[in-house]
Amino acid sequence: MQSNKRFLNFSIEHLRSSRQGLWFALDLVMLLLLTLNLFLIIVDSIYRLGATDELVGAYLPALSPSLEYLNRHFFFIDLCFVAIFLSEFCLRWAVSVKNSDYARWFYYPVIHWYDVVGCIPLSGARLLRFLRVFSIIHRLQKYRIIDVRQTAIYRFLMFYYEALLEELSDRVVIKVINGIQEDIRSDATLTRRAVEELVKPRLDRLLVSAKAVTGSIAGAMKSDVDHPFSEKLRTSVIAAMQNNAELKRLSTIPMIGEQLSDTLEEAVAEVVIDSIACLIDEFPELLKEDSLRASLRTGDASWDALDTILLSLIHDVLDFAKQQVATQKWKQQL
Template identity: 25%
Template sequence: MNTEQRSTPTLDTLSMPQQTDLPDGVIPFYGTAKAPERRPSRTKLGYDILMLLLLLVDLALILTDTILTSGIAHSLAQWLNLSAVLVNYQQNYHDSIATIGGFFTLFWLGELLVRWGLAIYARTYYRWFFFPFVHWYEVLGVIPALRILRLLRVVVIVRRLHRLGIQIVPQRWIQSAQFYYHVLLEELSDRVILTAIDNFRTQLHQPTGKHGQLLQQTIAANRSQIETAILELLRRELTPRLQAALLAEQGERLSASVGAAVEQALDDTPELRKYLKLIPIAGGMIESQIHSVGRSIGKQVTTAINQHLFADETLDGLMRAIAHGISQIDTTHPQVQTLVAEVVELSLSAFEEQIKIQQWKHRQQLP
């Protein structure tokens, strides 16, 4: 039977589901009659560039005013003997910068409301109130205390311009930022994982820890799977070796040994020899035949027993009983808990050593 090859799709192969693809009762964000995506006009590009410049000016004023009115700037000005310059700014320019910031806030609020109205008119979104949820960073950025969120709109505009082929930020800077972002993310995640491993290891070595209860619950919930795995292992590893032992010289040796033992038992029976001596002439020949028959019976009985014991049905039943017995192991036994604790400890140590490897150092060596 031909089986179709299946592969995991990538992000490039996935597309935005349309209204007809969505289940009933699901409200999409965008309208059903949305125009196909195409390169924006020069007006939109110019608007994005203008908004980017205004945002940079606004953020520069916010950053400058925040720094120059902070306690750090005051301490640094005293250390550099520039206190007069700082006081002059705070007395003569701070209020003007704050006023300009207020005008910027009103401008962003009005610009946001205009774009919201245009989105409602063009039916860009499926519901009129979806706009503030999609542009949440702009809505929050209008609040004076959260003006720093306007930086997110700068990122969105720069990303949109980069998609259109307009390089605002050098590619080398972007790659460096992505690299250090992954370094920071990896280091933070490694610290979290290592801390969790240390906490689990500490609980594992506590006599009153819950690892014993966790072990019992885990085994109790998976006894059937454990039994199936052990049975498959026994069938694959133990059954062929036992049957090979019968087919090899061990089976013949056992049969010969049992036959010789039966013959020796007949030979060590004085009553049989006494009665055979009463038969003249034929007594010795009968004794020899009895010994031969006894040896043959011993061999045949041993061979029959071996064939029965090592038959597929018998061995399979034996393996089932062994697997069932192992799966019903008492997890409260101290030796079992000690063994499991050692196995878990070795696994945690190996996992910890793998986590400690700083993958970003290896990626840094790649071209």
């Protein structure tokens, strides 16, 4: 908890382990020069506005000579800063090439384009020097010398950055879902097309997988009397036979009634288990029919009703998904 109270969580240990001491000192110098340069740019820009020199002369006459000197020699002063910035840029470029930080030697100025453009002594390009501040902070953050994530301004900016991303992504997702729902409403044969275009081309592989699964289940049911499926079936069959009135009469036969009833229950249970195991094992064969409708002997009306139910279900699921997407988490956090 104590470390969170330090400014930017500055870490001497990480500075030593990163072996970036000289670069850290250079970053501090460049940060100070950037701050001074940006300050002078802002002051000169304000002073160049109309009537500003008159206001300064009226209320702050002591600053007028300095501001006049800055205004007359600003281009030369700015070129001095540009020379320093270009020298630092070329030094880092050379070190990057030596360390093979990038795949090609010319990648460095492309990736750090803002440093190059910021050195152009034009009013619009000068403002890009502000990005060098973020470049330095990012470099220090990468080596864990500082930790800006603990600062209030970082949390503030990240909160609204994530809120903006959530707003944009939610609108995109909802638009996509609306498009899917419109396709479902306009195409009544969607489920049939899905079967023809998606399922049938993969049917052979699906059958192989289904055969492996059902064969494994069927084999386990036949060989393992304690298999969960077998145990459940056995319990259900025996319970049904015990509730059967005819079998109850059978158990009342003197001497052999109880034994005959128990034997019959076990035999019937095993027959049912073997029958269902065989049915499970042979189920993939049913899918090899040219038409599953024909194999199930079901009319077209039933399949049309099933298509309608499936499309309605898909539509409702997409509506539910839109409701979930529309829930804005950043508002809940506020």
